[in-house]
Amino acid sequence: MLTILVLKNNGLKMLINNTKRIIDFLMTKAISMKKNNFSNLCIYALFGLMFTSCSKNFQKEAMPRKELSVVNQTTVAIRTFYVSSSTGNDTNDGLSTSSPWKTFKKVSSMTYLPGDAILFKAGDTWSSDNDTTLLRPKGSGSATNPIVIDKYGSGANPVFSLTRYPNSSGGVYGVVMMGNQSYWQINNLSINANNATVLNTLTQNNTTQASIAGIYFKNTNSTVQSNISISNCSVKSTSINGQLYTQAILGIGFEGAYNNVVVDGCTVDSCLAGIHSNVNLHFINPSSSSYQSSNITFKNNLLRGVWGNGIVIGSITNGLIDHNRVIGTSCGNGACIWLTGSKNSVVQYNEVSDQKNGSQDGLAFDDDDDEGTSNGDIFQYNYSHNNSHGFIMFMPSVQNVIVRFNISVNDGWSTGTTSRLLAFSPTGNNSGVSIYNNVFYTGQGITTRVIGTYGGSGSGWALNMYNNIFYVDGGTISAFSESALNQNSQFKNNCYFPSNKFTSASNYFTTQTNVITSDPLFKGEAAIGSSFGTNIISTSTNTIDFSKAITNFALQSSSPCINTGYNVTGNSAVYDFANNNIVGQTPNIGAIWTTNGTTSTYYTIKNRNTGEYLNLQNNIGKVECTQISPDSTSAQWYEELHNGYTRFKNKKTGQYMEEQNNLAYEEYNFLIGSDQWSCDYSLVANGSYTRLQNRYTNKIVNNQNNYGYAQATASLPIGYWSGDWTIETH
Structure with missing residues (x-):
């Protein structure tokens, strides 16, 4: 009833x-x-x-x-409050579009209840100059009813503009700010922010000065806050009178212990730092051992012109940095994408380009130990190009890190100590770091080293490098390694071409096994010729596009790197860079394998109630359920059996239907781990139809409300056709 x-x-x-x-x-x-x-x-x-x-x-x-x-x-019953800067008045009740509130002050005076919504009028602007007025709504939602901030009406996202924040007292303050709160969703906001005066030097760490951020969550108590979602928001900053440190300190940030956080589809432009969680750098408040967080996901975001650190997660277990585009970031002493104090986190399918300047850091990727030892992280399926200080760095206490199936093009073109592809701390031995099945392309006019340090000279590194291709196309390798490598290092089945570029370089590691010295024969060589790697780079692209890299760095059929790789112990990768399933395949050298060509059977999943198909046609962040031709590859799914459950992998994108974040709809993503329960479904017979029940959440996949996407519901009566599906061979 x-x-x-x-x-x-x-x-x-x-x-x-x-x-x-x-x-x-x-x-x-x-x-x-x-x-x-x-x-x-x-x-x-x-x-x-x-x-x-x-x-x-x-x-x-x-x-x-x-x-x-x-x-x-x-x-x-859920309350919805409306806010408009153009038609509102704070004496209104705020409960309809005809009687909206007007100001942040009014919105921030309220304590909201689970299920409430605060909607700002599309196309309106809230502007403030030299004002401390911030949006600080109070209250927390619940697991079933989060509190939502969003827009209403048609048109551009509402604009929150705080152009001269008076930074007189310590701390980071967001234009939108939450303190010790859980279960919030923030969607569709455009934020402009600047500090009024120049911040002090980078060692200040905000102990005496305040600085403005776009969206900031702060947890100051011992209770872990949870379930925060920020999507389709933008944060933009500009310097005042050309003064660098007047820019907003941060686009989006979290300080304190959090669980189940997702920042998805957001843009950060020209701030001092990008999207962070618990990092004690660049004016962000000092981190603490009590800040241990888990399941933080930053995905599908775009960063442009960020001066310092780009995307960073610290003090984290099971973090995910996925499908982000980072351009022209980390001009200071930072890195574009990195982890610190991390356990079992994954950085994958990101494109990072055009980093330049800075001092010792400034690489595309980094696994660090500022917030404690990092252990068990994976960097995979990333595309890095034209980053002056190199591809990836490892700090002293980093352990058991895997770097696999990435492509690096024209990285490490700087001079001095920052000229390197791979950077290691001069102290520590980086126990268990494995680098395998990557491609490193060095083009015309670039002089770099394969292995360098983070400041000073280093020695005794014991490295494990397998199945990598190092290809010099008109560039120069000034040193194989800055210092002599530990003889316990393992270099197996790597390809160096032309070989003399490497063997004649200083500190070449001579104890190598099964070296390939002939041309790996990339497809781009045949199609474009010399300097093909340079020709595939597009520095103006604001969205991720791996297609050129895949087309050009795939191997020709006569390549000496096919079926000649080393079988890496413990390799859990299911796919290569091009999303080819490599399970059971003879190892190749490089990031893109030539597989045995076996064909797969694909299926369509059709709803009984509406006749619509599950598909990934428009990449909206949810599995769609729409009227679409079953001939479309976006509506076709490959079934994989896993421990008695079924996984559905989309033919068009190679992504899996899943419920990792336990939302009200079906998500999709690339497989993170081989035992990822959120991708597993039980197929439950209901007469001649089938119900799909997720192993991780126990929710039923359905189309009950005909939203245009597949819902995930805790329970659905057997008599409801919206939860019944026909799975047919295509």
Whole structure:
């Protein structure tokens, strides 16, 4: 039975709003429900309307968001508050688009309840010059009902502009800021931010000065805060009168212990730092051993012109930095994408380019120990090009890190100590670091070293390098290694071409096994010729596009690197750089393998209620459920069996349907680990149809509300067709 719960207040306006809300809801549900279920729903809904109309004590509220599920459960009415700088007034009740609030001050004076929404009018701007007014709404949502900040109406995202924040006291302050709060979703905001005066030197760490950020979450207590989602937001800053340190200190940041955080599809332009969690650098507040966080995901974000550190996660277990584009970042002493104090985190499918300047750091990637020892991290499937200080750095206490199936083009073109592809600390032995199946291309006019240090000279590094291709196309290798390598190092089945460029370089490691010295025969050589690596780089691209790298760095059929690789012990990779399934294949050398050519059977997944197919046609961040031709590769899925469960891998993208973040819809992503439960589904028979139940969340995949994407619901009665699917061979 459906029950609608309401609280206190009264009036004819409430009755009218409730009536309209019930009618709108019934019209929506009529599309996707069987006739008998819809009739029952009408009876229950009319009962709810009578209840709310006759009650002596009920709360004034706005129309619920359509995500509100009302099938076979008790539902708390959700309040929606509207805010408009152009038509609002803080004396309004804020409960409709015709009576919105106006200011941040009014919004921040309220404590919000689980399920509330705060919507800002599309196209409006909230601007402030030399003001401390920040958006600080109070309260926390719940696991089933987060509090949402979003926009209403059509048009551009609402703009929050704080151009001269007076940085007089210590700390980082966000234009949007939350303290000790959980279960919030922030979507579709555009933020402009600057400091009013020049910040002090980088060693200041905000102990005496304040600085402004775009969106900032701060947890100061011992309770881990959780379930924060930020999507489709932008943060932009510019220097005032050309003064560098007047820029916003940070685009998006988290300070303190958090669990289940997702920053997805956001843009950060020209801030001093990009997207961070718990990093004690560049004015960000000092980290602490009590800040241990888990399951933080930064994905599908774009960073441009960030002066310092780009994307960083510190004090973290199971972090994920995935499918981000980072351009012209880390001009100071930082790195573009890095981990610190990390356990079992993954950095994958990112494109990083055009880093320049800085001092000792400044590489595309870094695994660091500022916040404690990093152990068990994986850097895979990344594309790095034209980064002056090199591809990746390892600090002293980093252990058991894997770097595999990446492509580096024209990195390490700087001079002096920063001219290197791979950088290691001069102290420490980086125990267990394995670098295998990567491609390093060095083009015309570039002089670099294969292995260098982070300041000073280093010696005694014991490295494990297998199946890599080092290709010099008109460039120069000034040294194989800055210092002599430990003889316990393992170099097996690597390809060096032309070989004399490496063997004649200083500190060449002579104790190598199965060296390939002939041309690896990339496909780009045949198609373009000399300097083909330079020709595939597009520095102006703002979105990730690996297609040129895949086309040019795949191996020709006569390559000496096919089927001649070393079988790396413990290699858990399922795919190569081009997303070819390499399980059971004879190892190749390089990042893109030539597989045995076996064909796979693909399936379509069709909903019983609507006849629509699950697909990844438009890359919207959710598995779509729409009317689409079953001939489209985006609607075709490969089934993989895993420990008695089934995984669905999309033919077009190679991504898996999954529920990693336990949201209300089906997600998709590339496989992170071989035993990732969020990708596993039980196929439950329901007559001649099949239900899909996720192993990790136990949720049922369905199309109950016909949103255009597949929902994930904790329970769905057997009689509801929206949870029934036909899985057919295509």
